[in-house]
Amino acid sequence: QVQLVESGGGLVQAGGSLRLSCAASIRTFSIYHMGWFRQAPGKEREFVAAISGNGGVNYYTGSMQGRFTISRDNAKSTVYLQMNSLKPEDTAVYYCAAGRPAQAVRSMTSYDYWGQGTQVTVSL
Numbered sequence: 001q002v003q004l005v006e007s008g009g010g011l012v013q014a015g016g017s018l019r020l021s022c023a024a025s026i027r028t029f030s031i032y033h034m035g036w037f038r039q040a041p042g043k044e045r046e047f048v049a050a051i052s053g054n055g056g057v058n059y060y061t062g063s064m065q066g067r068f069t070i071s072r073d074n075a076k077s078t079v080y081l082q083m084n085s086l087k088p089e090d091t092a093v094y095y096c097a098a099g100r101p102a103q104a105v106r107s108m109t110s111y112d113y114w115g116q117g118t119q120v121t122v123s124l
Helices: none
Strands: 004-007 010-013 018-024 033-039 046-051 058-060 068-073 078-083 092-099 118-123
Touching: 004 092, 018 033, 018 092, 018 118, 033 068, 033 078, 046 068, 046 078, 058 068, 078 092
Parallel strands: 010 118
Antiparallel strands: 004 018, 018 078, 033 046, 033 092, 046 058, 068 078, 092 118
């Protein structure tokens, strides 16, 4: 059974940094593209970033590009999200997801497996 377990969330002041991790129990981890999504209270879940199976191609939402960096370590079956210069509007539950290679990596429908989420709270 596939499991994705996020960690690294917490409370941070504006301007600070956090590094989220997502450990996957997927035998063929390297063939999956991995994504991060987030959901703020009262809002729909939105795409944050994605990375191809071999880590060669990254995708970001425009507002986060330059502040967030997605990476992966296939030997550890883990994907990371480095978040810098955090803002209060980044407050949300962050989810990682795994999907077979697809064109629409920004769409939730491209992902087969989801983690339980980790809370990120950015204070003023």
